[in-house]
Amino acid sequence: MKYHRLSIAEASQAIRIGEITPSELLESHLMRIEEYDDDIRAWVTVDKKGARETAARLTQESEQGHLRGPLHGIPVGIKDIYYTEGLRTTMGSPIYSEFVPDRDSAVVSTLREAGAVVVGKTETTDFAYTDPAPTRNPWNLQHTPGGSSSGSAAAVASGMCPLAFGSQTGGSVIRPAAFCGVVGMKPTYDLLSRDGVYPLAWSLDHVGFFVRSVRDASLVLGALTGNVMSPIKTSARPPRVGLFKGFFQDRADDVVWEGFMESVEKLKEGGAFVVETPLPESFSIVHSVHKLIMSSEAASVHQDNFRSRQGDYRRKLRGLVASGLLVPSSAYLRSQRIRGRFIEEVHRTLKGLDCLITPSAPTPALHGLESTGDAAFNSPWSLTGFPSITVPSALTEGGLPLGVQLINLPCQEEALLRVARWCEEALGAELWPPKYP
Amino acid sequence: MKYHRLSIAEASQAIRIGEITPSELLESHLMRIEEYDDDIRAWVTVDKKGARETAARLTQESEQGHLRGPLHGIPVGIKDIYYTEGLRTTMGSPIYSEFVPDRDSAVVSTLREAGAVVVGKTETTDFAYTDPAPTRNPWNLQHTPGGSSSGSAAAVASGMCPLAFGSQTGGSVIRPAAFCGVVGMKPTYDLLSRDGVYPLAWSLDHVGFFVRSVRDASLVLGALTGNVMSPIKTSARPPRVGLFKGFFQDRADDVVWEGFMESVEKLKEGGAFVVETPLPESFSIVHSVHKLIMSSEAASVHQDNFRSRQGDYRRKLRGLVASGLLVPSSAYLRSQRIRGRFIEEVHRTLKGLDCLITPSAPTPALHGLESTGDAAFNSPWSLTGFPSITVPSALTEGGLPLGVQLINLPCQEEALLRVARWCEEALGAELWPPKYP
Numbered sequence: 001m002k003y004h005r006l007s008i009a010e011a012s013q014a015i016r017i018g019e020i021t022p023s024e025l026l027e028s029h030l031m032r033i034e035e036y037d038d039d040i041r042a043w044v045t046v047d048k049k050g051a052r053e054t055a056a057r058l059t060q061e062s063e064q065g066h067l068r069g070p071l072h073g074i075p076v077g078i079k080d081i082y083y084t085e086g087l088r089t090t091m092g093s094p095i096y097s098e099f100v101p102d103r104d105s106a107v108v109s110t111l112r113e114a115g116a117v118v119v120g121k122t123e124t125t126d127f128a129y130t131d132p133a134p135t136r137n138p139w140n141l142q143h144t145p146g147g148s149s150s151g152s153a154a155a156v157a158s159g160m161c162p163l164a165f166g167s168q169t170g171g172s173v174i175r176p177a178a179f180c181g182v183v184g185m186k187p188t189y190d191l192l193s194r195d196g197v198y199p200l201a202w203s204l205d206h207v208g209f210f211v212r213s214v215r216d217a218s219l220v221l222g223a224l225t226g227n228v229m230s231p232i233k234t235s236a237r238p239p240r241v242g243l244f245k246g247f248f249q250d251r252a253d254d255v256v257w258e259g260f261m262e263s264v265e266k267l268k269e270g271g272a273f274v275v276e277t278p279l280p281e282s283f284s285i286v287h288s289v290h291k292l293i294m295s296s297e298a299a300s301v302h303q304d305n306f307r308s309r310q311g312d313y314r315r316k317l318r319g320l321v322a323s324g325l326l327v328p329s330s331a332y333l334r335s336q337r338i339r340g341r342f343i344e345e346v347h348r349t350l351k352g353l354d355c356l357i358t359p360s361a362p363t364p365a366l367h368g369l370e371s372t373g374d375a376a377f378n379s380p381w382s383l384t385g386f387p388s389i390t391v392p393s394a395l396t397e398g399g400l401p402l403g404v405q406l407i408n409l410p411c412q413e414e415a416l417l418r419v420a421r422w423c424e425e426a427l428g429a430e431l432w433p434p435k436y437p
Numbered sequence: 438m439k440y441h442r443l444s445i446a447e448a449s450q451a452i453r454i455g456e457i458t459p460s461e462l463l464e465s466h467l468m469r470i471e472e473y474d475d476d477i478r479a480w481v482t483v484d485k486k487g488a489r490e491t492a493a494r495l496t497q498e499s500e501q502g503h504l505r506g507p508l509h510g511i512p513v514g515i516k517d518i519y520y521t522e523g524l525r526t527t528m529g530s531p532i533y534s535e536f537v538p539d540r541d542s543a544v545v546s547t548l549r550e551a552g553a554v555v556v557g558k559t560e561t562t563d564f565a566y567t568d569p570a571p572t573r574n575p576w577n578l579q580h581t582p583g584g585s586s587s588g589s590a591a592a593v594a595s596g597m598c599p600l601a602f603g604s605q606t607g608g609s610v611i612r613p614a615a616f617c618g619v620v621g622m623k624p625t626y627d628l629l630s631r632d633g634v635y636p637l638a639w640s641l642d643h644v645g646f647f648v649r650s651v652r653d654a655s656l657v658l659g660a661l662t663g664n665v666m667s668p669i670k671t672s673a674r675p676p677r678v679g680l681f682k683g684f685f686q687d688r689a690d691d692v693v694w695e696g697f698m699e700s701v702e703k704l705k706e707g708g709a710f711v712v713e714t715p716l717p718e719s720f721s722i723v724h725s726v727h728k729l730i731m732s733s734e735a736a737s738v739h740q741d742n743f744r745s746r747q748g749d750y751r752r753k754l755r756g757l758v759a760s761g762l763l764v765p766s767s768a769y770l771r772s773q774r775i776r777g778r779f780i781e782e783v784h785r786t787l788k789g790l791d792c793l794i795t796p797s798a799p800t801p802a803l804h805g806l807e808s809t810g811d812a813a814f815n816s817p818w819s820l821t822g823f824p825s826i827t828v829p830s831a832l833t834e835g836g837l838p839l840g841v842q843l844i845n846l847p848c849q850e851e852a853l854l855r856v857a858r859w860c861e862e863a864l865g866a867e868l869w870p871p872k873y874p
Contacts, residue, residue: 300767332766
């Protein structure tokens with residue numbers, strides 16, 4: 001039973017025609033977890049019993065010819081800040097180490113209805129901020145998988161599940177996806193419900209997910225929104241892509257920028273029209289604005305716990321909350337107003353373009369587990385709430401994945417996925433970590 | 438030419454059948470202003486020239502059989518915080534004493550398209566907060582007309598125009614309307630655009646207006662929203678009305694509460710089903726929450742001017758801004774979250790009811806011009822953003838008007854107007870100040 005390399009589309013098709021059952025698909029993935037999770041540590045909780053029961057029920061249903069859709073029988077990992085009924089949800093924090101929700105988050109509930117099999121809960125940094133989780137990068141165990149959705153990215157990258165959910169407030173989906181060589185997507189703010197997802201900073205928090213191809217991303221998003229987005233066809237017309245330099249070039253490692261420009265060349269060779277695009281005027285302050293909003297809202301979320309259990313907060317989140325408690329409301333409100341202006345500017349920037357493109361992170365996955373990496377290339381799009389996706393683009397000489405980040409206008413997911421599919425084919429970088437084949 | 442007592446509906450009909458012209462209607466109102474505004478001081482600026490030109494053009498149009506709708510030729514007063522192209526807009530403050538906008542606010546622009554004749558700008562408290570305007574109450578010049586839309590309320594009450602626009606952040610439409618014995622309406626938050634209206638606290642600011650009957654309110658709202666709401670028929674079925682006591686009874690003057698309960702009795706006699714309704718659980722903190730949000734947002738709006746021109750701020754607004762600058766963002770955000778809970782609770786409270794009823798203010802118009810009165814009965818509905826309307830209900834022994842405030846669910850203006858019309862008929866209190874007949 002070696003089904004762990006099947007994409008969602010392939011597994012779904014195999015289940016549909018009775019070639020495999022949901023139970024067999026699950027067992028194949030459970031075996032991967034059994035075999036490799038001591039190394040990788042992607043999972044906080046593996047719910048073997050619950051997952052097996054669900055898979056058995058779905059096997060029965062499919063044998064009776066009842067299929068719930070493209071996610072029928074697909075194993076899924078859920079970041080441990082999503083409420084899961086009857087299944088411990090720790091938020092990555094000792095404060096919630098024994099917390100068992102009595103209901104599902106909205107996304108988990110939709111996934112269950114769509115026939116997905118919840119395998120368990122994946123590692124998150126403490127409350128989805130930057131204090132690292134124990135997870136390691138499947139490409140090199142000495143390196144971080146990125147964060148905060150560390151377990152979800154590593155689980156998908158190592159074939160422990162073909163789909164996992166995470167969240168992004170700064171760069172917590174796009175960055176770990178890029179570090180782990182998978183496809184990560186953050187749809188438009190609020191397109192997928194945040195209900196039952198523990199907030200870090202609610203006006204910035206996005207539900208997002210990890211898969212191994214753009215095709216799979218479109219299947220998942222279609223299943224969650226009820227819009228048919230599948231099968232996405234490569235756009236006939238090569239895309240018009242806006243290329244940011246400036247801040248991005250300055251902040252990126254040489255290895256990242258060179259790899260990125262090579263990828264851009266490949267896109268051009270494929271026929272893409274790539275036009276260098278000036279950064280919006282207020283771009284220079286978006287990172288301060290993002291940080292100020294994030295710290296203010298995080299402080300509001302945590303202020304009660306923080307008073308009574310400050311010792312249970314780790315260093316970085318403690319700093320964030322403590323600094324957020326000092327922000328005057330007038331500064332917060334001014335930041336929200338600058339945010340509005342930045343959103344308008346990005347709207348104008350995207351005029352006549354199919355997407356913007358940047359490297360997905362300033363570095364490849366960093367050595368060591370102390371830092372989950374830099375969100376500076378992603379947080380502007382968490383601030384705007386515009387949809388973004390990362391597609392694997394290349395490997396460094398050291399054998400670490402790189403990715404390109406594509407950004408489009410709000411609620412233009414279908415168009416964004418079409419361009420991403422085009423880029424995925426032009427780049428031809430379907431990656432699989434050599435140690436976990 | 439004594440047309441100042443015509444309602445909008447009557448004037449509109451008279452213009453339609455050619456009985457009077459827009460120019461005649463305007464002159465009649467200009468004459469009232471000429472005659473009485475030295476006493477009442479409702480106007481900052483009367484734009485005789487501009488209004489006469491507009492009225493002449495509309496007269497020509499109507500003579501050619503072209504009528505723009507129910508507001509064709511209707512004189513309107515505009516609170517002096519609404520941008521009016523080419524017409525000085527002072528915000529009631531020395532800081533803007535010479536400011537002439539180069540564009541109209543959205544509402545003014547819609548009004549002009551609908552054929553309304555902008556007579557001029559009405560007095561507002563400084564930046565629509567509580568430092569009093571010079572306006573006096575037409576019912577008794579020793580008394581405040583209420584605020585912050587002081588001029589608009591007094592102008593309509595004294596027959597200087599049949600329609601005037603104001604704004605409400607706490608109780609700045611409902612309270613002055615009640616103090617002046619007219620109908621005041623504050624539709625759902627954001628139903629009428631705040632574009633070009635100087636903000637006091639933008640998440641609480643509502644556009645609202647003053648007229649002399651519920652029928653006129655429905656004409657105006659219909660003209661502004663493009664929904665046909667006219668002519669509103671009395672609802673066949675007597676309404677189910679939720680009556681709040683507790684806080685409202687405790688805070689109200691005896692004369693207000695007694696008058697209010699007599700009005701409630703009249704509604705019952707008319708067949709209304711009045712049911713005492715418990716206050717929502719979080720009602721006890723809504724006033725603090727409202728104040729904290731208002732001060733934070735006002736501080737954000739004013740912080741730059743406040744630094745350079747603190748001497749031009751009057752006492753109450755200075756206190757509001759200074760205290761708002763000290764609010765930590767976590768407190769602001771917590772207030773916004775409590776606000777969300779309160780909104781849900783009021784939704785539940787309104788279940789099965791056609792509206793809630795309270796007195797429109799805790800007192801009749803106060804003696805003296807130092808205070809514009811207490812917004813405590815109105816600010817909870819500015820906080821929820823639910824539509825509210827005040828209808829004159831009685832006169833005190835001292836000859837000052839009282840009103841009842843009706844509240845309904847968001848975007849249920851048509852239903853609210855229907856109930857208000859029913860109550861207006863049952864109460865039978867069409868009021869006109871004896872000194873300005």
